[in-house]
Amino acid sequence: MTWPLYDGGFWPALLLGLLFGLALEGAGFGSARKLTAQFTLRDFAVIKVMFTAVIVAAAGLWLAEAVGIVGQDSVYIPTLFFWSIALGGALIGAGFVIGGYCPGTSAIGLASGRFDALVFMAGMVAGIGLFAGVFDWIQPLYRAGQGPQGQTLDQLLGVPAIAIILAMAAMAAAAFYFGSKLEARFGGPVQVSEDDEQKSTDKYQGAGIGSQATHIGSRAT
């Protein structure tokens, strides 16, 4: 078999993107409050969904290689540049909690009617423009700490890929179990219905402080 097809055409891109969007929207990732609630431990959807998706895709790729459908080194694997990826990852983590989205979820926020997602996108474009403006000066940082070309975790640790995937599955199971416990403790996970409840408890939309206190109180249970 000749997989991957290396088909970069319009229709597969549109269809795969559409399914990607459906999954992200269904997960609740068009809601900045739900997304950021991961970081208050009230909602573990971000970790649960990402972990599950990575394991499913990793296991599928492993199986496809094991049975010879997909050749070794036939899919794109990013190369480590430690300092720029660590700093860039940290900036995206901070920006996610401040701005409410990441690039992909901002598209879902927009598709869910969120004006703040559009403003977030404008901020991203501005940030990228700023980066391009200073790119020549930060080249040394951009290229620092380069690892081996397309290195994978199993190569780094010298263990079979399936061992990594099984270890991740065990970690995911723990994340589901303890995540759900923490969600229950902090009054989560964030529900769709809160989108409408918010109006009646919002002090900037004419509701009193009293109703807020009730809301916060009920969350502590």
Added chain:
Amino acid sequence: MFGTPRPYWHPLAAGILLGLVLLATFLVTGHGLGASGLFTRVAAAFGVWTMPEATAANSYLGGFASGAPLAGWITWEIIGVVLGGLIGSLSSGRFRAKIERGRETTPSRRLAYAFAGGALVGIGSRLARGCTSGLGLSGGATLAVAGFVFLIFFFAAGFLTMRFMRRDWL
């Protein structure tokens, strides 16, 4: 106004579908899903429109400026993402035209933070050469060391930043 919205999917169901879509993307295209690359192309297109000479001469965006900056796989993909998101939010009654924010936050403060957070994410995505989709999901699925370094620093910085942002999201 829009009736009662249907609840979000179980995270396991959403994660399995997302994983299968990601796997299919690798099998069809040879690479994973992405998102931040589109905004790089939008920045290049905006640069070509407003300051063509400086953009063409720029060492980072100049490569995009020579052709049509928006013509690329990731553009078609993100058009699909928005369509899929629209189908999902409209069919489930979850679509809400609003500024989403915490109860303690004013709309103008929320929008200022959305812009500032977006700018940090824009800078970070170019430094890291990808975002939560391209490095976190797609890199993670190939077991790339780069993907896991990204995820560790992404989550660590997210939890740290929430110590200062908690009130804004209540």
